[in-house]
Amino acid sequence: MQPSLAELQRALAARILAEEGSDLDDWICVPSEADSAARVAVYVQGYPARIREALRETFPAVAQILGDGSFAAFADRYAKDVPADLQNLNLVGAALPAYLESDRVSGDLPFLPALAELEWAVDRCFHAELLPPFAASACSGWSLDEWARARVGFQPGLALVCAPWPLRELRETYRCERSEIDVDLVDRHDQVLVYRRGFDVVVESIEAAEAEAVASLQCGDALGEVAAKLAGSGAEPAAVAGYFGRWASLGLVVSCEACPLP
Amino acid sequence: MSVGRAGVAADWPRLGFGVGLRAEHYEDVLAGSKGADWFEAITENYIDTKGRPLAVLESVRSDHPVALHGVALSIGSADPLDRRYLKALRNLADRIEPALISDHLCWSSVDGRALFDLLPLPLTEECLTHVIERVCSVQDFLGRRILLENPSTYLGWNASTIPEAEFLSELAERADCGLLLDVNNVHVSAVNLDFDSRAYLDAIPAHRVGQVHLAGFSDMGTHLFDTHSRAVSDEVWELYRYALERIGPVASMVEWDDDIPPWSRLVEELDRARQVHAQVFSSGEVGRAAVAG
Numbered sequence: 001m002q003p004s005l006a007e008l009q010r011a012l013a014a015r016i017l018a019e020e021g022s023d024l025d026d027w028i029c030v031p032s033e034a035d036s037a038a039r040v041a042v043y044v045q046g047y048p049a050r051i052r053e054a055l056r057e058t059f060p061a062v063a064q065i066l067g068d069g070s071f072a073a074f075a076d077r078y079a080k081d082v083p084a085d086l087q088n089l090n091l092v093g094a095a096l097p098a099y100l101e102s103d104r105v106s107g108d109l110p111f112l113p114a115l116a117e118l119e120w121a122v123d124r125c126f127h128a129e130l131l132p133p134f135a136a137s138a139c140s141g142w143s144l145d146e147w148a149r150a151r152v153g154f155q156p157g158l159a160l161v162c163a164p165w166p167l168r169e170l171r172e173t174y175r176c177e178r179s180e181i182d183v184d185l186v187d188r189h190d191q192v193l194v195y196r197r198g199f200d201v202v203v204e205s206i207e208a209a210e211a212e213a214v215a216s217l218q219c220g221d222a223l224g225e226v227a228a229k230l231a232g233s234g235a236e237p238a239a240v241a242g243y244f245g246r247w248a249s250l251g252l253v254v255s256c257e258a259c260p261l262p
Numbered sequence: 263m264s265v266g267r268a269g270v271a272a273d274w275p276r277l278g279f280g281v282g283l284r285a286e287h288y289e290d291v292l293a294g295s296k297g298a299d300w301f302e303a304i305t306e307n308y309i310d311t312k313g314r315p316l317a318v319l320e321s322v323r324s325d326h327p328v329a330l331h332g333v334a335l336s337i338g339s340a341d342p343l344d345r346r347y348l349k350a351l352r353n354l355a356d357r358i359e360p361a362l363i364s365d366h367l368c369w370s371s372v373d374g375r376a377l378f379d380l381l382p383l384p385l386t387e388e389c390l391t392h393v394i395e396r397v398c399s400v401q402d403f404l405g406r407r408i409l410l411e412n413p414s415t416y417l418g419w420n421a422s423t424i425p426e427a428e429f430l431s432e433l434a435e436r437a438d439c440g441l442l443l444d445v446n447n448v449h450v451s452a453v454n455l456d457f458d459s460r461a462y463l464d465a466i467p468a469h470r471v472g473q474v475h476l477a478g479f480s481d482m483g484t485h486l487f488d489t490h491s492r493a494v495s496d497e498v499w500e501l502y503r504y505a506l507e508r509i510g511p512v513a514s515m516v517e518w519d520d521d522i523p524p525w526s527r528l529v530e531e532l533d534r535a536r537q538v539h540a541q542v543f544s545s546g547e548v549g550r551a552a553v554a555g
Contacts, residue, residue, distance in 0.1 A: 003421065005340045005384065005389055005392060006340035008421065009339065009340050009369055009381070010373065013372045016379075017375070027420055027421065028417045028419060028420065029418045029420050030418065030455070031454075031455060031456040034454075034456075034485070038485065039416040039417040042485070042487065043381060043416070046378075046379050047377055047379060050379070051378065083374075083375050084375065085374050085375065087344060087370065088306045088309070088310055088334060089306070090310060090311075091310060092378075125313075127310065127312065127315070129312035129313075130313075157313075196313075
């Protein structure tokens, strides 16, 4: 009895994914003078090669810091352990930052998960929609109370990545030779804001208080609550007004609405 | 494009000579560099983005016809059709209004797992019926006819009972879809699986061919590999000439995806396609078989 379409496809998939128990060899054919192993290898080797290439493109600094051999081995482990369920190679790295948290390469290089998170944020920002910026005139007559109740929406591609490592400097390592990488990691806490200016992605280190304000607003807090949090952490609460003005001038704010009184 | 009456070559848009739209050439294309009549965009590079790639595609589309060419439809998979992908494709098609939409006769996922390759199908009656049903579903969903491309193949299945060209012919007629004839793939597969490339072209219904691909391959010693990394080979140019004699005028394009050359080199390759086309036309041999067949 002939195998079904699904059985044949599962057999080739199992061989490509290096799983056990494939009946593939009984079901394929090549010309008599051809080497069937070489032909199967086209598909078996193509799968990890494409994933490696896609990941290298999305995570250039992680790849540069690990080096070709280590990155390829890491990418192969990732491809094996994290099944790709979306038919788009451009999205295959979505789970890589989280995967790095428990992978052995992060043992000696504990900043890698945060660096990967930053590189993924840059990639997503590049592809994000750029919405019309918020028009400041819409709230020109607001009272202080209305400002305190205002919730802010940012551009879809805006991201904040914070870590106890010099993330922005680490990301720049993809531009240099691996042998020239020399980044001081001690006491280099960094808060990085990722956003779009036109089609360019901006990666900017910001101060801790501004990062706290962004994070708080992304959680849905109102500006008054953000100011209270800043005060609680020893920062100047009025600074939030300056931050808002800066974000608005950069086109990062797309909505600002005063919530109804409870 | 008219989607009414099937089997009329004139249904397919006469686009001229195009190239694959690649990021390496964005600046050349946006600067108005001449040479290509139309562009083919890889669907997956534009369906999950609202950033620069989509803006470039829309800009290109404002001046040129665009074809969308996918690698992830997985039309032959035993899995159900991927509705998320189809919706994204339809949204992109509505936005871009492409002259053509194509993908490959292959499968690329099973049990929900993506394999990112154009994997060979067993060419059986079961598979043919399966693919026909799915092509009809896709065309109904998109509201447009699609073209399916013959893939490069490195191995066959013992279960196969239908030659690939006959499979494609039957598929195109019964699903009322078009064919994207990749002449390089015909050559690569013919060498790898030991069949006659011209007999293959003879079995392809000319009126179903809406587009032709040209590309370069690499000789790996044990097989030819469809790398799209070099110039079109002399064997493939000869096969292109033969295909044109059978098919008649058809939208043709050059794919170059690895070791991508400067724009000017790509245009040289396209000009060679124009020369072959002109030679075939001037000989009075054009479309002879298409009319007869």
